Amino acid sequence: MYQSPTRTFARIGATPPSTPPASVVLGRAVVLGGSLAGLLAARVLAEHAESVLILDRDDLGALAGPRSGVPQGSQVHVLLPAGREQFERWFPGFSAQALADGACLITADARRSYLDGRRKVRGSDVDMLSASRPFLEALVRRRTLELPNVKLLRARVTGLDVDGTAVSAVRYESATGPGVEAADFVVDAMGRSSRLGDWLEQGGWERPPMRRMIINLNYATAEFRRSEKNPEATAALAISSPTASGDVAGVAFSAIEDDRWMVMLGGYGDSRPGHDVDDLVRRCREDFPAEFARVVDNEVLGPVQTYRQADSRRRDFHRLKRVPAGLVVVGDAVASFNPIYGQGMSSAALHASCLSAYLRSDPDPRRPARTFFALQRVVVDAAWGMSTSADLARPSVSGPRPRGYRLSRWVADQIVAASVTDPTIARRFDDVVQMRRHPNSLATPGTLARAVRVNRADRR
Numbered sequence: 001m002y003q004s005p006t007r008t009f010a011r012i013g014a015t016p017p018s019t020p021p022a023s024v025v026l027g028r029a030v031v032l033g034g035s036l037a038g039l040l041a042a043r044v045l046a047e048h049a050e051s052v053l054i055l056d057r058d059d060l061g062a063l064a065g066p067r068s069g070v071p072q073g074s075q076v077h078v079l080l081p082a083g084r085e086q087f088e089r090w091f092p093g094f095s096a097q098a099l100a101d102g103a104c105l106i107t108a109d110a111r112r113s114y115l116d117g118r119r120k121v122r123g124s125d126v127d128m129l130s131a132s133r134p135f136l137e138a139l140v141r142r143r144t145l146e147l148p149n150v151k152l153l154r155a156r157v158t159g160l161d162v163d164g165t166a167v168s169a170v171r172y173e174s175a176t177g178p179g180v181e182a183a184d185f186v187v188d189a190m191g192r193s194s195r196l197g198d199w200l201e202q203g204g205w206e207r208p209p210m211r212r213m214i215i216n217l218n219y220a221t222a223e224f225r226r227s228e229k230n231p232e233a234t235a236a237l238a239i240s241s242p243t244a245s246g247d248v249a250g251v252a253f254s255a256i257e258d259d260r261w262m263v264m265l266g267g268y269g270d271s272r273p274g275h276d277v278d279d280l281v282r283r284c285r286e287d288f289p290a291e292f293a294r295v296v297d298n299e300v301l302g303p304v305q306t307y308r309q310a311d312s313r314r315r316d317f318h319r320l321k322r323v324p325a326g327l328v329v330v331g332d333a334v335a336s337f338n339p340i341y342g343q344g345m346s347s348a349a350l351h352a353s354c355l356s357a358y359l360r361s362d363p364d365p366r367r368p369a370r371t372f373f374a375l376q377r378v379v380v381d382a383a384w385g386m387s388t389s390a391d392l393a394r395p396s397v398s399g400p401r402p403r404g405y406r407l408s409r410w411v412a413d414q415i416v417a418a419s420v421t422d423p424t425i426a427r428r429f430d431d432v433v434q435m436r437r438h439p440n441s442l443a444t445p446g447t448l449a450r451a452v453r454v455n456r457a458d459r460r
C-alpha cells in the first residue's frame, strides 16, 4: 500500500523502542566499517543475527581521539534532535550517560541562531547534545560492544564474494595477513569513500549510480578552554543566506566535554579559513555576533584543524536493477551532505532504524533487500533535498537543478525568511532541519500562506 514520504519518514523515526523480534533470521552478519553508521547497524543486527562481526581498518580499541579513518573527527559535530532520539532508542539512557561523561546539553534557551547577522526567534524546544565526534563514537562503540554477540576485528576490507545471487563472504587484510570471513548478511558502512561500487562492478554486478553536487566547502576548527560554569549560550550558529555577498558558509561554536569550546569557521570556494588562529579569533571578534567574541577570548587549545569537502554525494542503491541478496549500505557510504547542516550522524541513526524495520518485516534473506533501500531512500531524499536546495541557491553552485526548482526555491525562501521572526514557522522549520519531520511537511498551503503574510508584515 502506498504511503507518502512524509508518513514513511514519520514511521521510521517514531517506531517505539524495540521488543525482541520473533526469531533470529540471520546467521553471521559482517559490518564493514566500525564508525557511527557501522556501530548503529551492528546494534540493530545483534537482535536478528546469531553473531555480528565489525571490521575496521583503524585500531578502535586504543582510540579515544580523532583517527585517520574519520578525518572529519576534529571538526565541530552536533547531534541533532532526530539523531539524539534514535541514539536513545538504540541505546536507552544514552543521553544521560553522555552527559554524565561530560557532554553538554544544548537546550532551546542556550542556543543561538543567526541568519545574515539577525538573531532568529526561538524555534524548536527539543534539546541537542554536544560533544566531540570521537567522544560520541566512543560511547556508541562501548554500548555496542557490550552486546554479547557483537565482536570487533581490526582489518582492512578488500573485497566481497557473492555466491550466485547472495553475498557469501568478505575478504580482508589484517595484522596476520589476508583473511576471508563467511557472511550471510553484509552491511557496508565504510563512509563516503567506500569502494563497494568497484567490487560490485568487478563481480559483474551494477555499480550504484552516483549523484554529486559540488560545494567546495572549507572548515577550520579550533578549541578553546571553557571557563564559565554556566555559559548563557552553549552553542551558536551564524550563517549567511546563499545570496548574501561573500562566500562565507557560517561560523559556529559549541560546548564540548572536558570544559572546552569548539569554534568553527566555514567558507565556500576561495574563502578558505586557514591554520592561522589569530585570523580565526579576529574574524570571530569582528564579523560575528558578540557571543563569538566571548568564546574566543578564552585560552586557545592546540592548532587550528582544517578540512575540505568538495561535494555532497549520494549513491542510489534503490535504482539498481540487480543487487546481491544479503547486502545493505548505511551512513555516508550511501549519502554524505554539506556538513554545515549537521545531518550525517542523524541520517546514520535513521538508516539503522530502516534496517530494523526491514529485518522485522520478516524478509526472505535470499532476495535483495529492496524494501530496505526503498525505506532508506525516503531518509536520504529528505536530507538531500534539504541540503542541496539550500546549496543550489548559492551563486557558486551550478547544479544540477531538479525539476520545479524555481517554485521550490521560492517556497523555501519564504519559509526561511519567515523563520527568522515568526515562532510558529521557526518551530516547523526546525523540525525539518533537525530531521524530525520530512521537508514536505513544510509545503502545506497553511504554512506557506503564513510565511508570506509574515514576510509582508516584516517588509512593512
Ligand SMILES: Cc1cc2nc3c(=O)[nH]c(=O)nc-3n(C[C@H](O)[C@H](O)[C@H](O)COP(=O)(O)OP(=O)(O)OC[C@H]3O[C@@H](n4cnc5c(N)ncnc54)[C@H](O)[C@@H]3O)c2cc1C
Binding pocket: 032, 033, 034, 035, 036, 037, 038, 055, 056, 057, 058, 068, 069, 070, 072, 075, 076, 077, 078, 079, 080, 083, 155, 156, 157, 158, 189, 190, 191, 192, 194, 219, 307, 309, 330, 331, 332, 333, 336, 339, 340, 341, 342, 343, 344, 345, 346, 348
Ligand atoms: C567537517 C564535517 C563536519 C560535520 N559535522 C557534523 C555534525 O555537526 N553533525 C552530524 O550529524 N554530522 C556531521 N558530519 C557528518 C558526519 O561526520 C558523518 O556523517 C558520520 O561520521 C558518518 O559516519 P559513517 O560511519 O557513515 O562514516 P565514517 O565516519 O566516515 O566512517 C567510515 C569508517 O569505515 C572505515 N573504513 C573505511 N574503509 C575501510 C576498509 N576498506 N576496511 C575497513 N574499514 C574501513 C573507517 O576507518 C571508518 O571507521 C560532519 C562531517 C564533516 C566532514
